[in-house]
Amino acid sequence: MDIKFDGKRALVTGAASGIGRGIALQLAKGGARVIALDVSEDQLIKLKEEIPSLETVAVDLSDWKATQETVKSVCPIDLLVNNAGLGEILALTQVTEENYNKIFNVNVKALINVTKVVVEDLLNRESPGAIVNISSQASQAALPNHTLYCASKAAVDGFTRAVAMDYGPKKIRINAVNPTVVMTELGRRFWSDPALSQPMLAKIPLGRFGEISDVVAAVLFLLSDHASLITGICFPVDGGFLAC
Numbered sequence: 001m002d003i004k005f006d007g008k009r010a011l012v013t014g015a016a017s018g019i020g021r022g023i024a025l026q027l028a029k030g031g032a033r034v035i036a037l038d039v040s041e042d043q044l045i046k047l048k049e050e051i052p053s054l055e056t057v058a059v060d061l062s063d064w065k066a067t068q069e070t071v072k073s074v075c076p077i078d079l080l081v082n083n084a085g086l087g088e089i090l091a092l093t094q095v096t097e098e099n100y101n102k103i104f105n106v107n108v109k110a111l112i113n114v115t116k117v118v119v120e121d122l123l124n125r126e127s128p129g130a131i132v133n134i135s136s137q138a139s140q141a142a143l144p145n146h147t148l149y150c151a152s153k154a155a156v157d158g159f160t161r162a163v164a165m166d167y168g169p170k171k172i173r174i175n176a177v178n179p180t181v182v183m184t185e186l187g188r189r190f191w192s193d194p195a196l197s198q199p200m201l202a203k204i205p206l207g208r209f210g211e212i213s214d215v216v217a218a219v220l221f222l223l224s225d226h227a228s229l230i231t232g233i234c235f236p237v238d239g240g241f242l243a244c
């Protein structure tokens, strides 16, 4: 399937490493003008050295006002990937207000904030658009000591459906992609211990964790016109984990 994004401007959050970096690189290869947003200026510099055609912007997404200004400054945006996210291994009894705010500010509040700015831009221009939110299998299944992470990703799925309903009539599509474990920096923090990773692997019918390329393929499809009748879905890229 030939997927091209010529003439489109695409914003990817958390684009300096891991899954976001993979998405940004492939969107650029597909012809999009990519704006890579991240909090890590050092990583953004490395990314820009690798692909000079990328635009890079540094902002801490947990800062509502700074994020609004930054996203407005890179509009117009036709394609958005809300990828930035973080998590911690925490049981409920270990949860503090500080780690609640840290996780929800990025995984939920920032995702809503960035989407709001981009949707307002699309509505003002009376332009169609496509948005993909990177959720997780943890939105729909309990994972051990993932209290805040599971809750935050369930919020991402609910937000995705609500926005899909409201803005479908304006030809703005929004979907979620829900990956299983991918051994990025975040994935390693959760799953490096074989005592945790082996039982998880055993629950995946296809018998392997995800690669960045598995997630990228799903995201590019949902952003593309090949998915022009698809909105409001949560698309597992999980080797069958959620089916069991």
Ligand SMILES: NC(=O)c1ccc[n+]([C@@H]2O[C@H](COP(=O)([O-])OP(=O)(O)OC[C@H]3O[C@@H](n4cnc5c(N)ncnc54)[C@H](O)[C@@H]3O)[C@@H](O)[C@H]2O)c1
Binding pocket: 013, 014, 015, 016, 017, 018, 019, 020, 037, 038, 039, 040, 043, 059, 060, 061, 062, 083, 084, 085, 086, 106, 134, 135, 136, 137, 178, 179, 180, 181, 182, 183, 184, 185, 186, 187, 188
């Ligand atoms: N890796 C996995 O196993 C896995 C599984 C399912 C879902 N996901 C989701 O995929 C997405 C990407 O995860 P990843 O594994 O590539 O993680 P990662 O840690 O490798 O990359 C996350 C990127 O987000 C950026 N970021 C974090 N906080 C930010 C902030 N406040 N402002 C701006 N940028 C910020 C980081 O600097 C980093 O570049 C996340 O939403 C994550 O929840 C990951």
